[in-house]
Amino acid sequence: MSSEPLLRVENLKTQFFTDAGTVRAVDGISFEVHEGEIVGLVGESGAGKSVASMSLLRLVENPGEIVAGEITYKGETIFGLEEGSDGDLREREDMLSNEAVRDRIRGNEIAVIFQDPMESLNPVFTVGGQLREFIELNRDLSGAEAKEEAIEMLREVGIPDPEERYEEYPHQFSGGMRQRVLIAMALACEPNLIIADEPTTALDVTVEGQIIDLVDDLQEKYNTSFIWVTHDMGVVAEICDRVNVMYLGEIIEQAPVDELFHDTKHPYTQALLNSMPRPDRTVEELEPIEGVMPEAISPPSGCRFHPRCPDAREVCQRVHPEPKEVARADGHPHNAACVKHDVFDVGYDESPPFEEEPQLTAGTPGGEDGE
Amino acid sequence: MSSPVGSGATGEEPLLRVRNLKKYFNQDSGLLSGISFDSDQFPPIDVGQQRVKAVDDVDFEIRRGETLGLVGESGCGKSTLGRTLLRLLEPTEGTIDFKGEDLAELSGEELRQKRSEIQMIFQDPQASLDPRMKIGQIVEEPMRAHGMLDDEGREQRAKMLLEKVGLDPHHYNRHPHAFSGGQRQRVNLARALSVDPEFIVCDEPVSALDVSIQAQVLNTMEELQEEFGLTYLFIAHDLSVIRHISDRVAVMYLGNIVELADKEELFENPQHPYTRALLDSIPVPDPRERDARGVLEGEVPSPVDPPSGCRFRTRCPRLIAPEEYELTDEEWAHTRTFMRAVKRRTLEPMSADELRREFFGGELPRGEAGEIVAEAIDLLETDPESAAVADDHEDWEEARELLLESFARRSICATERPAYELEPEYGTDPHFAACHLHR
Amino acid sequence: MAIGESQMGDESGPSEEVEAKFGWRYTLKKVMDDATARWGLYIVAVVIVISAYTMVDSNLSRITFGMVSDFTFAEALPIFDHPERIPPPGEGESHVPPAFHADGSMAHPLGTDADGRDYFTRIVYGAQVSVSVGIVSTLIGFVGGTIVGAVAGFYGGKIDDVLMRAVETVYAIPPLILIIVFTVFVSGGSPDITYAILGVGITFIPVFARIIRSEVLSIREMDYIEAARASGVKNRNIILRHVIPNSFAPVLVYATLQIGVTILIVAGLSFLGYGAQPPTPDWGEMLNVSHGYMHANVWLSVWPGLAILVTIMGFNLFGDGLQDALDPRLKN
Numbered sequence A: 001m002s003s004e005p006l007l008r009v010e011n012l013k014t015q016f017f018t019d020a021g022t023v024r025a026v027d028g029i030s031f032e033v034h035e036g037e038i039v040g041l042v043g044e045s046g047a048g049k050s051v052a053s054m055s056l057l058r059l060v061e062n063p064g065e066i067v068a069g070e071i072t073y074k075g076e077t078i079f080g081l082e083e084g085s086d087g088d089l090r091e092r093e094d095m096l097s098n099e100a101v102r103d104r105i106r107g108n109e110i111a112v113i114f115q116d117p118m119e120s121l122n123p124v125f126t127v128g129g130q131l132r133e134f135i136e137l138n139r140d141l142s143g144a145e146a147k148e149e150a151i152e153m154l155r156e157v158g159i160p161d162p163e164e165r166y167e168e169y170p171h172q173f174s175g176g177m178r179q180r181v182l183i184a185m186a187l188a189c190e191p192n193l194i195i196a197d198e199p200t201t202a203l204d205v206t207v208e209g210q211i212i213d214l215v216d217d218l219q220e221k222y223n224t225s226f227i228w229v230t231h232d233m234g235v236v237a238e239i240c241d242r243v244n245v246m247y248l249g250e251i252i253e254q255a256p257v258d259e260l261f262h263d264t265k266h267p268y269t270q271a272l273l274n275s276m277p278r279p280d281r282t283v284e285e286l287e288p289i290e291g292v293m294p295e296a297i298s299p300p301s302g303c304r305f306h307p308r309c310p311d312a313r314e315v316c317q318r319v320h321p322e323p324k325e326v327a328r329a330d331g332h333p334h335n336a337a338c339v340k341h342d343v344f345d346v347g348y349d350e351s352p353p354f355e356e357e358p359q360l361t362a363g364t365p366g367g368e369d370g371e
Numbered sequence B: 001m002s003s004p005v006g007s008g009a010t011g012e013e014p015l016l017r018v019r020n021l022k023k024y025f026n027q028d029s030g031l032l033s034g035i036s037f038d039s040d041q042f043p044p045i046d047v048g049q050q051r052v053k054a055v056d057d058v059d060f061e062i063r064r065g066e067t068l069g070l071v072g073e074s075g076c077g078k079s080t081l082g083r084t085l086l087r088l089l090e091p092t093e094g095t096i097d098f099k100g101e102d103l104a105e106l107s108g109e110e111l112r113q114k115r116s117e118i119q120m121i122f123q124d125p126q127a128s129l130d131p132r133m134k135i136g137q138i139v140e141e142p143m144r145a146h147g148m149l150d151d152e153g154r155e156q157r158a159k160m161l162l163e164k165v166g167l168d169p170h171h172y173n174r175h176p177h178a179f180s181g182g183q184r185q186r187v188n189l190a191r192a193l194s195v196d197p198e199f200i201v202c203d204e205p206v207s208a209l210d211v212s213i214q215a216q217v218l219n220t221m222e223e224l225q226e227e228f229g230l231t232y233l234f235i236a237h238d239l240s241v242i243r244h245i246s247d248r249v250a251v252m253y254l255g256n257i258v259e260l261a262d263k264e265e266l267f268e269n270p271q272h273p274y275t276r277a278l279l280d281s282i283p284v285p286d287p288r289e290r291d292a293r294g295v296l297e298g299e300v301p302s303p304v305d306p307p308s309g310c311r312f313r314t315r316c317p318r319l320i321a322p323e324e325y326e327l328t329d330e331e332w333a334h335t336r337t338f339m340r341a342v343k344r345r346t347l348e349p350m351s352a353d354e355l356r357r358e359f360f361g362g363e364l365p366r367g368e369a370g371e372i373v374a375e376a377i378d379l380l381e382t383d384p385e386s387a388a389v390a391d392d393h394e395d396w397e398e399a400r401e402l403l404l405e406s407f408a409r410r411s412i413c414a415t416e417r418p419a420y421e422l423e424p425e426y427g428t429d430p431h432f433a434a435c436h437l438h439r
Numbered sequence C: 001m002a003i004g005e006s007q008m009g010d011e012s013g014p015s016e017e018v019e020a021k022f023g024w025r026y027t028l029k030k031v032m033d034d035a036t037a038r039w040g041l042y043i044v045a046v047v048i049v050i051s052a053y054t055m056v057d058s059n060l061s062r063i064t065f066g067m068v069s070d071f072t073f074a075e076a077l078p079i080f081d082h083p084e085r086i087p088p089p090g091e092g093e094s095h096v097p098p099a100f101h102a103d104g105s106m107a108h109p110l111g112t113d114a115d116g117r118d119y120f121t122r123i124v125y126g127a128q129v130s131v132s133v134g135i136v137s138t139l140i141g142f143v144g145g146t147i148v149g150a151v152a153g154f155y156g157g158k159i160d161d162v163l164m165r166a167v168e169t170v171y172a173i174p175p176l177i178l179i180i181v182f183t184v185f186v187s188g189g190s191p192d193i194t195y196a197i198l199g200v201g202i203t204f205i206p207v208f209a210r211i212i213r214s215e216v217l218s219i220r221e222m223d224y225i226e227a228a229r230a231s232g233v234k235n236r237n238i239i240l241r242h243v244i245p246n247s248f249a250p251v252l253v254y255a256t257l258q259i260g261v262t263i264l265i266v267a268g269l270s271f272l273g274y275g276a277q278p279p280t281p282d283w284g285e286m287l288n289v290s291h292g293y294m295h296a297n298v299w300l301s302v303w304p305g306l307a308i309l310v311t312i313m314g315f316n317l318f319g320d321g322l323q324d325a326l327d328p329r330l331k332n
Helices: A049-056 A098-105 A127-139 A143-156 A175-188 A205-222 A233-239 A257-262 A267-274 A314-318 B078-085 B108-114 B135-145 B151-164 B169-173 B181-193 B211-228 B239-245 B263-268 B273-281 B329-344 B352-360 B367-380 B389-406 C024-033 C035-058 C060-065 C072-076 C119-155 C157-171 C175-186 C193-220 C223-231 C235-272 C283-293 C299-326
Strands: A007-018 A021-033 A038-042 A064-073 A076-083 A089-091 A110-113 A193-197 A225-230 A242-247 A250-256 A324-329 A332-336 B016-026 B035-037 B045-047 B051-062 B067-071 B093-098 B118-121 B199-203 B231-236 B248-253 B256-262 B420-422 B431-433
Touching: A007 A049, A021 A049, A021 A064, A021 A242, A021 A250, A038 A049, A038 A233, A049 A064, A049 A193, A049 A225, A110 A175, A127 A143, A127 A175, A143 A175, A175 A193, A175 A205, A205 A233, A205 B273, A225 A233, A233 A257, A242 A257, A242 A267, A250 A257, A250 A267, A250 A324, A257 A324, A267 B211, B016 B078, B051 B078, B051 B256, B067 B078, B067 B239, B078 B118, B078 B199, B078 B231, B118 B181, B118 C223, B135 B151, B135 B169, B135 B181, B135 C223, B151 B169, B151 B181, B181 B211, B181 C223, B211 B239, B231 B239, B239 B263, B248 B263, B248 B273, B256 B263, B256 B273, B329 B352, B329 B367, B329 B389, B352 B367, B367 B389, C024 C035, C024 C299, C035 C119, C035 C299, C119 C157, C119 C193, C119 C235, C119 C283, C119 C299, C157 C193, C175 C193, C175 C235, C193 C235, C223 C235, C235 C283, C235 C299, C283 C299
Parallel strands: A038 A225, A038 A242, A110 A193, A193 A225, B067 B231, B067 B248, B118 B199, B199 B231
Antiparallel strands: A007 A021, A007 A064, A064 A076, A076 A089, A242 A250, A250 A332, A324 A332, B016 B051, B016 B093, B035 B045, B248 B256, B256 B431, B420 B431
């Protein structure tokens, strides 16, 4: 594995400009994906993980906009801003044009698998036709060659009788089969990176198991990297190599998967794990996290999790922590955005405990981010 | 044939006892329904409904104060079962004995009045509350329908219930859209409780919620159960949630209950291959437990024409060999795999030798079974030179029929519907398993 | 905000802005924000006010039952003349052009008609027929259609089959035929505006019934309907309290747009002689009459035509704006 990451994201910020205010859906996240690895992007709804993954391919539409950050893929700048002569931010010279992103990157280099296969497949065209069209567009093959390739891909993802099913329509496939088709579409153009946005959430657990197996096999075979977006910690444990945990637009913990579960460094991650029932043993008492994730329009001051954090101190309300390395494992850093770790050095131990009840309104005292 | 009747440790009468419950749906509707074109006969018109057998002959009981978990994957009929219990759907056959009365027999007005004793909580927090009504009104509606209290009394009670479920009673006049999913589910809870029911059917009440919110709502539901002495039928597909909240668990597959036991017993000592497959498939939130996952092959059969006998037999890794062939375990395993590959057409074109090697390690089973297999291989083999495509399809069909007819359909799993009661390893409740492995 | 579930996450009180995204005030605000819709609303408001005013003065029953009334306002205000009284020979002057013309004067801002009557007054008073008939007919269609569509959609089965076949039969009949049938068989031969109202209204029932029925079909599947049944609410209460209020919105929009069409139809009927009868001023009737004087006085056809045009445009612009304002997809 080369040391240069396949994809590097630095300080990505995506915002939505609505009547009600500016929604800071993704507020400064940084992570990397290396060749051949599966990186998890975990969070509950509202954390911003889907927006983040869509931003990577510049698929965010009005009223959303990427307002800051740098996205580099294989050395090329997918997105980057610089300060212009008038002080405003404008797109960088070396940033790829829309056409370049559409033609070269999307589908070809970076592919996406969406959550709901029924929504992603056009119901009035045959499955085979859609797959073939995809291949034709992205791989410069003739119609007949693309059709052969499509049938091969269908077989590859485990669809029985691919020649016949090529002619069928999406509604004739079950949910699991449709998802396999989407995987086939993603893989058909031999991308280096696949962004999978909750691909198994809508599936039954036995079907989910089949899909996870399939992805594992294919990943070994083609050495594709994955960004796996999900809210299911079980799936994360099953399939990911490294994990990024998101909360309210920020990444609050990054670690190799074993460390994330067995050496958790951020209270949110820990609380999340404690609030889940388990299939392998009976959990007598669930310990829910108090309160609800606030809206991304006006996040709490300081650490965004502090109103709900069992370990919160006064200083947490004032200091906004960025993820810092708090441990190392497996040659990879374990980062956490929590001031209780020494590396932050802001006087956590001396600070008195944070007493307020979880203020759950969007307008918490302080309202604005920052120190 | 035994059925999952547990007399319970206390010997008390169960609150709800369901017997032979069936719910079939007609596929077509309208004036010309039931008439279809059938070119194989004369006159080429076939009159007769195709029916979806969503719930097919289900027996169980629920005791007062317990939580019976009902788990299964999509299409198994668990939601249909829940709705049929409440007669939101009309049962096709069977009895629903609730405190001595058969709900299936009640007429319109009697039934409507009974509804104050059995309530339901729905899955979708968005769709289950009328967006144009205020939540106070929503909570009061069941009380109004049953003439409970007067206007003021209802308002008081509604506010009290809102507080009980963890909401601020001052939100009485807000509309549902102002609340989050978890809060809307609490409104659902308050509404169900407003008429002081004894039994609540919970249809996937936390499936649409985030994990941390799930925990909050589950805790609230448990508190309410204790405080009000409620009995729950908890329908879900998430085995982790079921494991946490249930006292006993029933597993459904394609309209049948395939296993029913004490919670701990079911999870630690599953006796049905489907239950085992389910448990093996769930990703465990622990990276040190990365087990084999995709253990089930194939797809769920259509509920219009479900498999005879045990409905799980078409995918069961433990399908029992037909007695007559006297096969060894290994021979049967090979034959079974081969038969299914043919059925699902997951075979790649191969010559006869390749087929023999691939599926039987070169050695076919002895006796009649071996002859049948050989015949099938003959039909299936693809000669790289000749390959007459036109025949292929018919040959496949023939081979498939031959194998299914000779093996699958002669197994006891196909000829008899299984139902067995076993001794549990954990707890004292009998363990019901619909699997002939226990014969 | 395409970020997962809409989060209010609030035990102490949702923000006011979110609360206001529902309800008439918000809808009105959205309509006012849209320029074209705003103007539509103004036009509609003006037309309705004028009609209401003139209706008070001449009273609608007069139109429907052919009684003579006072037109007191018309007499009192110098700007108006009596809309129906034909000036005796020698007093009035026919075919006077409008005020901005060389031969015109402010006594008759829009000129006079063939009988010497002030055209301006007749245009103003003509509004009430078009508008009231337009609104009443649409109302008939709306109410009738809602009842039929809601019952058919909710109960389904045979009730649905029977009702919808009946509805489709009515749909096949052109409004004119219905009106003629009423006129001939009910009244015994004399056309009257009442039959126009009834006939047009009934022909619109099928359209509304279809729209409501299709809305009801999808609402019927919603969990909250099942929840109401599970709670023991009676069917008729479910329809009244849950089904109809939630299927309202698209029909409301359609109704506003339909008023424009109705006005046109009524004008057409009057043009053919089946609507308002002389001397009742009515735009369609005025157009009809003006037909014969095209070469002599073209202004006679301009003003009623313009009035119809502006009124319909007003309703359409408003209806479009209302549709946009009510569209939940644009709500965020």
